[in-house]
Amino acid sequence: MITKRIIPCLDVRDGRVVKGVNFEGLHDVSSPVSLAKYYSDNGADELVFYDITASSDGRKLFTDILCETAKSVFIPLTVGGGINTVADFDRVLKCGADKVSVNSGAIRNPDLIAEAAKLYGDQCVVLSVDIKRVDGVFRVFAKGGRENTGMEAIEWIKRCVGNGAGEVVVNSIDTDGVKQGFDLPMLKAVCDAVSVPVIASGGAGKIEDFITLFQTLPHVDAGLAASIFHFGEVSIHDLKQHMATAKIPTRL
């Protein structure tokens, strides 16, 4: 039986890990290479590196850090942030990424997912969507959650999966940083709409939030979080022990 994945997300800017609350107010946490190694040694099933660098200097720093990480960490690595072209896919895949996550890049260029899936396979292309309720409707937000695109989220996800996105990361802006649990209604709506793996993101504050997630929505494949892992509020080891006790398929 396939196990539920626990995925720490490392936001990287200028070669350092940062994490914001509601996408704002970033503060420094640690070195990406040592943090990645630590997580890999302590039970993380996969790592997401999210590049929030704007400058090309920072971009170079990021790919150097990615290469260094991929030389010492042997679990799947997903890279996102600043992925706008097939050349961006190529750049991070050459540095050891296994999957590439696209968000605003797919909104700007609707052909990006199809082109990348054709070149590298569906399994390599991860759609990441920032979603927020506006007047009761799930809307896709761009630019790190700052801009309402006006697109309805479920339709957008279905279209991207149809184009070849092999996994979907659902980031709920409504629950992100609040630490009161994942956005179960939003995740259910996505699970009901697509048949590719769905990764829950935004809202985890404690171990029970992951247990509730996987027990309530068995079709969710993975839980992603950042600050609660980085600041030691939840240890992945403890989390996975609790998941196993709750009879959730878990890699120990």
Added chain:
Amino acid sequence: MVAIVDYGVGNLFSLKSSLAAIGADVVVTADKALLETADRIILPGVGAFGDAAQKLRESGLDRVLKTVAANGTPLLGICLGMQLLFEKSYEYGEHEGLGLIPGSVKPIADVLPSNDYKIPHIGWNPLIFKQENDLFRYIQNGDCVYFVHSYYATDCEESTVATAEYGAELTAAVARGNVYGCQFHPEKSGTVGLNILRAFIEPKENVSC
């Protein structure tokens, strides 16, 4: 020296890094002479079977692989590289493989009992061992490894070393003499995966130690 066959299929960064991390003397090459003198050979692969098989044939690497396998050089196929060891695949048509292990490759969708199982089969899944094999001497039943695939090897019961449960029992590892195959990615399977690669690169005379 461990040679990774470079035939223009997939990303070899992680495989090379993982072998380097366990102290292997590793080269990535398409050089036939180098492959013929290698102590061990790894056939990687990601993508479509038909394209990959064609690339092996066009480059003549298929003949080299068959020769070295017949001469007893340990050969390990990973993911699509494992599937290429079989006689044929039914991925988008019908394609001939290397024929080093009897059996064929078919869509996972054919054996899944319901739509509850997503394709590709992606993620960490425990190994269920069917027979002992020296490649897995450091691994225990139930250890998890990382899979990403939409096709699986079948009609290969005799050579099946381990399976993984995903609605059906999918072939996870195979062996036939000096030819080995892993459907999963040992280079992405943490310590468990590194220990499989370690067993593959260790000289045989050390096995009993």
